[in-house]
Amino acid sequence: MSRAWSLVRRPTGLPTAGNFELIDLPAVPLKEGEFRVRNTWLSVDPYMRARMEEIKYAPCFQIGEPMYGSAVGEVIETRNAAFKVGDRVYHSEGWREEAIVDPSLGAKEGVAPFVLPDLGVEEQVWLHNLGIPGGTGYFALFRTAGAKAGDIMFVSAAAGAVGSAVVQMGKARGMTVIGSAGGPEKCAFVKSLGADAVIDYKAGPVLESLREAAPEGIDVYFDNVAGDHLDAALACARPHARFAMCGMIGVYNENQPLELRNSRRIIQARIRLEGMYFGEFADELPVFYEDMGGMIARGEVRSVETVSEGIETMPEAFIGLFSGRNTGKMLVKL
Amino acid sequence: MSRAWSLVRRPTGLPTAGNFELIDLPAVPLKEGEFRVRNTWLSVDPYMRARMEEIKYAPCFQIGEPMYGSAVGEVIETRNAAFKVGDRVYHSEGWREEAIVDPSLGAKEGVAPFVLPDLGVEEQVWLHNLGIPGGTGYFALFRTAGAKAGDIMFVSAAAGAVGSAVVQMGKARGMTVIGSAGGPEKCAFVKSLGADAVIDYKAGPVLESLREAAPEGIDVYFDNVAGDHLDAALACARPHARFAMCGMIGVYNENQPLELRNSRRIIQARIRLEGMYFGEFADELPVFYEDMGGMIARGEVRSVETVSEGIETMPEAFIGLFSGRNTGKMLVKL
Numbered sequence: 209m210s211r212a213w214s215l216v217r218r219p220t221g222l223p224t225a226g227n228f229e230l231i232d233l234p235a236v237p238l239k240e241g242e243f244r245v246r247n248t249w250l251s252v253d254p255y256m257r258a259r260m261e262e263i264k265y266a267p268c269f270q271i272g273e274p275m276y277g278s279a280v281g282e283v284i285e286t287r288n289a290a291f292k293v294g295d296r297v298y299h300s301e302g303w304r305e306e307a308i309v310d311p312s313l314g315a316k317e318g319v320a321p322f323v324l325p326d327l328g329v330e331e332q333v334w335l336h337n338l339g340i341p342g343g344t345g346y347f348a349l350f351r352t353a354g355a356k357a358g359d360i361m362f363v364s365a366a367a368g369a370v371g372s373a374v375v376q377m378g379k380a381r382g383m384t385v386i387g388s389a390g391g392p393e394k395c396a397f398v399k400s401l402g403a404d405a406v407i408d409y410k411a412g413p414v415l416e417s418l419r420e421a422a423p424e425g426i427d428v429y430f431d432n433v434a435g436d437h438l439d440a441a442l443a444c445a446r447p448h449a450r451f452a453m454c455g456m457i458g459v460y461n462e463n464q465p466l467e468l469r470n471s472r473r474i475i476q477a478r479i480r481l482e483g484m485y486f487g488e489f490a491d492e493l494p495v496f497y498e499d500m501g502g503m504i505a506r507g508e509v510r511s512v513e514t515v516s517e518g519i520e521t522m523p524e525a526f527i528g529l530f531s532g533r534n535t536g537k538m539l540v541k542l
Numbered sequence: 543m544s545r546a547w548s549l550v551r552r553p554t555g556l557p558t559a560g561n562f563e564l565i566d567l568p569a570v571p572l573k574e575g576e577f578r579v580r581n582t583w584l585s586v587d588p589y590m591r592a593r594m595e596e597i598k599y600a601p602c603f604q605i606g607e608p609m610y611g612s613a614v615g616e617v618i619e620t621r622n623a624a625f626k627v628g629d630r631v632y633h634s635e636g637w638r639e640e641a642i643v644d645p646s647l648g649a650k651e652g653v654a655p656f657v658l659p660d661l662g663v664e665e666q667v668w669l670h671n672l673g674i675p676g677g678t679g680y681f682a683l684f685r686t687a688g689a690k691a692g693d694i695m696f697v698s699a700a701a702g703a704v705g706s707a708v709v710q711m712g713k714a715r716g717m718t719v720i721g722s723a724g725g726p727e728k729c730a731f732v733k734s735l736g737a738d739a740v741i742d743y744k745a746g747p748v749l750e751s752l753r754e755a756a757p758e759g760i761d762v763y764f765d766n767v768a769g770d771h772l773d774a775a776l777a778c779a780r781p782h783a784r785f786a787m788c789g790m791i792g793v794y795n796e797n798q799p800l801e802l803r804n805s806r807r808i809i810q811a812r813i814r815l816e817g818m819y820f821g822e823f824a825d826e827l828p829v830f831y832e833d834m835g836g837m838i839a840r841g842e843v844r845s846v847e848t849v850s851e852g853i854e855t856m857p858e859a860f861i862g863l864f865s866g867r868n869t870g871k872m873l874v875k876l
Contacts (some may be wrong), residue, residue, distance in 0.1 A: 258806070258809075258810065263810055434805060434806075453808045453809050454809065455809070456805065456806050456809060465773075465801040465802055465803045465805075466801070466802045466803075466805040467799040467800070467801055468799055468800045468802070469799045469800075471768060471790065471799075471800040472592070472768075472790050473817075474787045474815065474816075474817040475592075475787050475788065475789070475790060475817040475818070475819065476592065476597055476817070476819075477817065478816070478817040478818060478819055478822065479816070479817050480814065480815070480816040480817075481808065481814070481815045481816070482808075482812070482813070482814040482815070483807075483808040483809040483810070483811065483812040483813050483814075484809070484812060485809065485810075485812055488812065
């Protein structure tokens with residue numbers, strides 16, 4: 209028997225334990241082409257908050273159905289020749305103990321199921337630096353924002369899963385990196401990743417801190433939070449600055465509008481802001497695996513994890529993303 | 543003797559008559575290379591509001607100095623062989639009766655002084671459809687937003703100088719065009735320009751009207767006002783919609799922040815927003831003159847003007863831009 213987390217009602221603000229229910233999945237025999245996985249690691253990611261709402265142009269969780277997301281585990285039963293019993297696999301049927309995976313459904317959540325290649329990394333790294341957070345950072349930084357050596361790059365939520373990868377990639381590729389994080393411990397962590405300057409957004413207004421950290425302004429802003437950070441980045445943007453809009457932790461959970469005092473700088477400095485969604489870069493995943501794999505192998509990008517143990521802890525781990533409980537990638541270990 | 547408008551204090555909100563002073567310019571002899579113009583038409587444009595503040599990365603008006611901007615007039619004295627007495631010229635020393643122009647200073651305000659070519663248009667057209675408003679519309683629509691045939695394009699302030707050109711160019715190039723304007727008369731005017739649908743933003747919430755006018759969403763938003771229009775455009779944007787950010791009449795004059803309730807759609811629909819400044823397209827002006835000249839000659843883009851007579855009326859004409867006094871291009875005739 210397998211248990212799974214299901215959405216019982218859609219949140220209007222911050223999700224709470226009452227939005228989730230642990231249900232028993234019926235025992236279902238495999239169909240031709242499917243395989244069964246005992247999950248070992250489950251991913252919780254801020255973008256899943258968006259999946260909890262009914263939104264246009266992107267999939268969303270259905271009430272009463274199991275939730276889903278990235279997971280790794282071991283194949284325990286199979287009717288698919290490409291996935292053998294004992295294989296360690298990546299797939300997108302997370303939020304549950306055991307999953308039935310049908311590879312013919314393709315790239316659900318942006319990545320089709322695959323057997324983990326041997327890159328000499330721990331298997332859970334496929335849920336962060338080699339997974340959606342690392343890939344989001346990679347494609348948003350180098351494609352959406354077109355960041356390059358010499359750029360002054362500002363990244364918010366720099367102690368998080370995406371942010372910590374972005375800080376390290378920025379340094380590996382010759383940028384000046386300014387990260388923001390909440391509290392002295394997280395700031396010290398971001399600094400330890402190689403950031404040239406770190407802003408503690410809990411210690412004072414982001415705008416003042418950013419002006420001090422980047423007196424010459426910024427060329428790239430990697431946005432994970434919107435809110436005050438976005439407003440400060442607008443104020444400090446140099447001409448033709450590029451903003452990769454990757455997350456809005458600051459507005460996902462509030463029914464408050466986003467307030468921007470410096471919006472006119474979009475015109476004054478000819479800033480480009482662009483939203484990005486990892487799933488649209490599916491065709492370029494091989495480039496990412498090779499490039500990121502190299503950065504990991506050379507020690508330029510290292511793994512940082514916050515681990516929550518047991519499926520019962522999963523909603524709590526997820527909710528913790530929005531209060532900054534995690535340093536690096538938040539994972540649930542089964 | 544020549545009179546000129548000077549900035550006496552910087553406005554904090556809407557400009558008022560008290561921000562301006564009509565001063566006498568000293569009689570100065572021409573230097574080698576200069577010429578003197580008796581201005582016949584002066585331009586007032588919303589972007590000049592931004593020049594009234596001290597801003598980074600863009601020129602601004604200096605307190606006590608004559609203001610400036612696009613103008614056309616007749617050469618009455620010259621020490622430059624390329625500009626002969628009697629020539630009709632375009633230059634950027636507006637906001638005054640007579641101007642000394644030094645072509646060696648180059649493209650002040652984005653366009654270097656030139657003798658008006660004979661395109662069979664009235665000379666003041668060089669201040670709108672063939673000038674900065676038309677050029678802003680042209681480059682923002684086709685370059686910044688990359689608008690093309692088949693796109694559903696929404697343009698705010700569609701009865702204004704830039705907007706009326708954008709509506710007509712959109713129709714000439716095979717787009718579905720939705721314009722917004724304030725009040726039934728302006729809406730009827732936008733409709734007469736060929737718009738497929740027109741929203742009266744004074745008659746109800748922009749978002750509801752836009753949803754009705756564009757049930758399938760929009761591909762391009764040409765932003766002249768920010769505010770509610772931008773928020774509605776975010777809500778209705780289709781995947782990979784492109785927003786050309788060209789003006790913020792709605793925020794230039796308020797110390798209110800811009801409030802966006804639909805900012806998360808930037809990510810959900812992978813929207814690209816980009817600020818544009820006409821002056822950066824100076825190298826491409828010949829393409830614009832040819833392309834726009836053709837649209838004018840074929841009757842696809844026609845001239846619409848609101849004319850204010852006499853230099854004394856200039857601040858009032860300028861201030862009127864922000865209360866929607868003009869239909870089409872607001873001009874001051876001397």
